[in-house]
Amino acid sequence: MAVIEVNNISKSFGDTRAVDNVSFEIPKGRIFGLLGPNGAGKTTAIRIINHILIADSGTVTINGYPVSPKTQSMIGYMPEERGLYKKMKVGEQLIYLAQLKGLSHEEAKKKIRYWLDRFEASAWFDKKIGELSKGMSQKIQFIATIAHNPDIYIFDEPFSGLDPINSEMLKEIVIELRDNGSTILFSTHRMEQVEQMCDDICLFNNGKAVLNGNLREIKQRYGKNTINIEFEGDDAFLDELQEVRINNRSANYAEIRVLNGQSMQDILKKAMNHAQIYKFERVEPSLTEIFISTVGEDNINPKELS
């Protein structure tokens, strides 16, 4: 049975349809990536799943229950905009937040102590949030999300604003949580993180879910229609290529999506005439490429994808 089931939800704000008839389901024990450019409707969908917003139509069930205050406590949610009460002490604040999720004071205190120990942050128990560094408060934020021991975790843009150390730590913990049987939903507009972590994905664009399913299957479906090329020399030849789309281009690297049966051998020849080739590889397309080819080049602003 799916842990999170989203059926045909829509939500409008005034004239804008933020989420437009979206459905997907997340099986137990998987990492599910919700991706798409900024403003695609990811956060609105997540807020509906968290019962912060109510969908205009459609249903969401968590472990079989329609969303309600009861399902809220099954979820550990870290919003994109993170924040804590600056004037409250770390311990007090974490206990308060865990109590709001249904834990008793005693339970909450025990759990908070455990997690603070684990993050080597026990000494901060009586410190005010305002006194902590940014990296420290990111850890506290993370403890606030997981302390009530939910079996579903939802992270909205979890890596934005994280320093590299915390970013790596979060990645490890997310994978560890999944391996312990928890279900994780996270949203991001950074495709490479999705490729590294996700089992399943759902692509959002303009409020609609344009692509949905198992990441590996989706990639296989596209076949090895992409060339990764590394070279040294004049890169002007890339501009002369016809019937291709070039993503991720830099001075000595390019990801070339081959369109309309254009011969890869011809591209290799052309490249050899102009530059020193270090690597020429046929691969499955990157998620960025999949996204662009799904929604069409004209329908997105490529700058929103990085």
Added chain:
Amino acid sequence: MSLRQILLVLKREYMTRIRSKAFILATILIPLGMVAFVGIVIGISVWDSDTQQTIGIADQTEVLYPRLEEMAPDRYQNLSDLTQDSLRTLVQQEEIDGFIVLDESHIGGERDPEFISSGSGGLKLQNTLRTDLREVIRNERLARANVSEDVQKIYESDISLTTTKLTETGKETEDDTGFLTIVGIIMGAIIFGAISGYGGLITRSVIEEKTNRIIEVIASSVKPIELLFGKLAGIGALALTQMTFWVASLLGLAAAAGPLAGLFLSEQMSNMPQASQTAQASQGIDPEIFSIPAIETSLIIYFAIFFILGYLIYASIFAAIGSAVDSEADTQQYMFPVMVPIFVAYFIMFQTMNNPDGTLSVIGSLIPFCTPIVMITRIAITDVPFWQISLSILLMIGTFIGTMWLSAKVYSVGILSYGKNTNWKELMKWIRQG
């Protein structure tokens, strides 16, 4: 709605604030500040009345000046030998504040005395002069009329008014209107101050959760309406704590002040020279004179009711304002229309002081947005018909339900919207959406 969640929010709002240094300081400093303010006002008026004007008297009757001199030797200066021209010069040079030429026709009552001045002194001086002249001329005429001593005594008798209030039960009580007016004004002013002060605190608290960005974490655990109720109740409890502390210390001070003042004064008496002591001794000093009249318990209960209801009505509005904006600077456009009725009520209150049963006061006390301030002042001063009190309470409860309903809608949308430049049109949309 879950009571557990509301109580958790309430407890947090209350506990984090009551321990804060700012709250403790404010609780101690605000009354001290008020005492200092009243002290300064009294100080200014005392210091002010000390300024002495000098009035030149050109007395052609030779009998009126000695009488004036007897009354107020510092105020009147005998300038009878000077001409009118030199008197005018003295006024222009500001040697004297003004002068009056008195002659027989004034004693006869054929003409009114004329006061020529540089214009300083104001109404108070004119009043004083009028009273003084009336008295000396009357006394002179009495003396000339050669009336018996009995008649003269009649004129000398000074009447002061003692007042007694007849209550509905027919019992005659000492009338404390003067004292109760002050109590009423203080209570009205406290409610006025508390509504604006705590209203501001609510707005800031909502904005703080928005700018801290913790609101979304909270919203994933608590319904907006639970958060709103918890917040109003928590800060309301804080307000009540502060009030209770202030009222208790005020009553404590008042209870201690009476006997202390009596003690202090009777000690002074005993240090006085023997002669005057014997004169005073027969009267004795009764400490009771200095104790304040009792404030009825019902008045304190009404104060609590109107304070709580007034707080709730305005706090719900202030919370909605906080949720609609991103920073405190943006609150202006919404604060103004909310503050208008509070200030109108405050001004009506001073009208109520003079005429507690006037049309303006009655209407003001029944308009829910003005009730808390105007009604409590009326109740303190006069016997307000019970139907008016009950009606005003019912109207306030109804208004609170209305403002809370609207506020909850604005709040639940507002807390999650950032960066939008909200305006009234947008708010209307939220209310329809919510």
